[in-house]
Amino acid sequence: MGSAGLSRLHGLFAVYKPPGLKWKHLRDTVELQLLKGLNARKPPAPKQRVRFLLGPMEGSEEKELTLTATSVPSFINHPLVCGPAFTHLKVGVGHRLDAQASGVLVLGVGHGCRLLTDMYNAHLTKDYTVRGLLGKATDDFHEDGRLVEKTTYDHVTREKLDRILAVIQGSHQKSLVMYSNLDLKTQEAYEMAVRGLIRPMNKSPMLITGIRCLYFAPPEFLLEVQCMHETQKELRKLVHEIGLELKTTAVCSQVRRTRDGFFTLDSALLRTQWDLTNIQDAIRAAAPHVAAELEKSLSPGLDTKQLPSPGWSWDSQGPSSTLGLERGAGQ
């Protein structure tokens, strides 16, 4: 019984992390709920064991003794003696979210933890909505940090904000290409650029692939950011720097992840849904998408993955161009 539940508990699923909860507590809570669900199943039937009892033989004189086999219930597998059947589950966390941020958090259970590494190596982008507040500056760039400065913001208009966001996007686009270690003179790199696949497949600083303003009503504004290799603190710092560019100050009041790779808000499970059946359904629903996306994102990246880090760009031009020629010839 328990094994049937456990066998369906391998894979990735997304959870909506509420603000104010540490990711570690969330992971522990999910593990506890899964264990509770697994242990609630019916325990197996009690085992019997055979004992050979010495007794007088039937219908004979009392001196004759013989051994008779009897089956007596055994207490070895009684649930009160062994304890709960499941005490530990392997639950892993994908890209983490800090305590003040909220949004889609990918978790892996059992064999799904291996897929977490694959997802990390696929270097997919993530979507955030970032809410900012003009006129304040704090030490940790968040709204409830220690206040450092207060400024006026009447001069700020939507056009100014859009202009600054466009500049940011452009400069990050350049960095994308630089950190992806591609020689743009090759055919293959051109094709990848046409398809929009240029992105660094190894470590790099935070890169923004797209940023735009959804809503602007001073002092509040709402940005949508697509980025990779980010931390939430850097996103808040981004809001602070946007404020500085606008010749005022800004703090971030909300960082919310709406998409992590191929997991979106729709498939994320809320706190009330963190139990065994919901998680099993979520894993089953997400499994085909996960497989397809990982297949897709890992294969075209094969060529670029072999290249060394940016410091070696000189040397890499040689092999990449030959590779490119081969690839072109192969096609």
Place this chain on the structure above:
Amino acid sequence: MALSAQQIPRWFNSVKLRSLINAAQLTKRFTRPARTLLHGFSAQPQISSDSCFLQWGFKTYRTSSLWNSSQSTSSSSQENNSAQSSLLPSMNEQSQKTQNISSFDSELFLEELDELPPLSPMQPISEEEAIQIIADPPLPPASFTLRDYVDHSETLQKLVLLGVDLSKIEKHPEAANLLLRLDFEKDIKQMLLFLKDVGIEDNQLGAFLTKNHAIFSEDLENLKTRVAYLHSKNFSKADVAQMVRKAPFLLNFSVERLDNRLGFFQKELELSVKKTRDLVVRLPRLLTGSLEPVKENMKVYRLELGFKHNEIQHMITRIPKMLTANKMKLTETFDFVHNVMSIPHHIIVKFPQVFNTRLFKVRERHLFLTYLGRAQYDPAKPNYISLDKLVSIPDEIFCEEIAKASVQDFEKFLKTL
């Protein structure tokens, strides 16, 4: 040479339970295929201190002799001895002259043993004696789990049938050792009958014993005195039963300690005797837990949160759990309710349940109501929503009646937080 009667006492067969590392408990056991009247001793030399290997396990003996037609189970009942360890001197005398020492690695023997000629396995024996050889695998002398012994110990089996969770007790080595050594008929039964007298039902005994396994080491007379003391303080029988059920360690406290605790609560809370009694009956954990958190919480309510003494008394009589709540959670909840939701003190006093709920629940529901424009907590104005409706009702009813929205809307809203 047969063992003489005087030499028998040197033999023992105590079982080492559970402590793998505890050298002081190491004993030697000897096993050999049990002959009719000589019961097997399992020999297992312990390498550690030789000063301690002679350990009496007198309690562990059963003088019942084994291989009569009937018992088998009862003889194995006592301890973890599949090879019945009985030392009736008379029987031993009649038995073999030689002892068959099993092929264990036992090298160390008592001096007496050396004098006995070894029993050869090739020696022909009669059919009857052959039947009566018990060759069960010996029980492990030490183990970290009671699973190894449960099939051979009637005490443990009866406890499991009562509902005691052995997997929790085996985490405490001393308790497990104690249970293995006790006899159900003699010791445990008395205690169970006493507990039933106090008022604990049959189906609650298991949970009680799982929590408070130390009660077996308490003296029955002391326990009766403590119950009499509680009765003298005008706690009714049902009250005492409820208190003991909810706080299993209550009867382990001496009369002076109980007296001190009751006195503390009377002084600290300055409630009437009857109200203090009701409070303690509802939350007997107050008597068994530490008093420091209670003192701290009283200070927090008075100084940090700014409640008056009569307000605190009112809240505590409604929700006794507030006395032992976590200080940080209290302050966070109060901060949100008072500063963000702008609810004044006198309304919070009317609904102390808000201190008993998780903060995230209060926050999510309040933010949803604000988003819908229904966050009205002033009793004077229309569409007033009371705090207890905010926190104490389940999600579906909250969404339908208070927020007048669907549960899907609530979930969508939660995903925007």
